[in-house]
Amino acid sequence: MVHLFSHQDPFLIQQVCDALESRGIPFWVKNRYAGGAVGELSPLDSWPEVWLTDDEWLQRAQRLVDDLNTASPLAPWVCDECGEENGGAFEVCWQCAHVIGADPS
Ligand SMILES: [Zn+2]
CATH class of the missing domain: 2.20.28 (Rubrerythrin, domain 2)
Known part of the structure; x- marks a missing residue:
């Protein structure tokens, strides 16, 4: 398992997931529905995180994330x-x- 990406915006997380899925890259999302939760976690800890289940995809997946960030919908x-x-x-x-x-x- 290798950490790929985390962001406060669930929409951006979803875009990353869609991009990974469409390219058949195996991934896993942590804290997917935890955004905005209050409790003992610091805000950063409750951000959704995208993890790759297979390290060998990291470079390719990182490029996808970079592309999405430059082509930000905002x-x-x-x-x-x-x-x-x-x-x-x-x-x-x-x-x-x-x-x-x-x-x-
Ligand atoms: Zn025009």
Whole structure:
């Protein structure tokens, strides 16, 4: 078992899990539903943690995590169609309704 990633945001954890799963990388999540729990644990201890069950995947899995972090859903993005900058929480350009990631037509 090797620790891969931990984060306060369960959404980001889920993205990492999806990425690992789609590539057939075996993993295990600790504290998955413990976010926001109060008790004896410090906040850091209750963050969800993603572990790899097999060390040999670490390098590849780490690259996936890095990609997800750079392509954070909260990072602003620039529309391919009209060049407008949009907030990361949106998937559709507010200016021209172009959908993020769609092929420019
Ligand atoms: Zn646009």
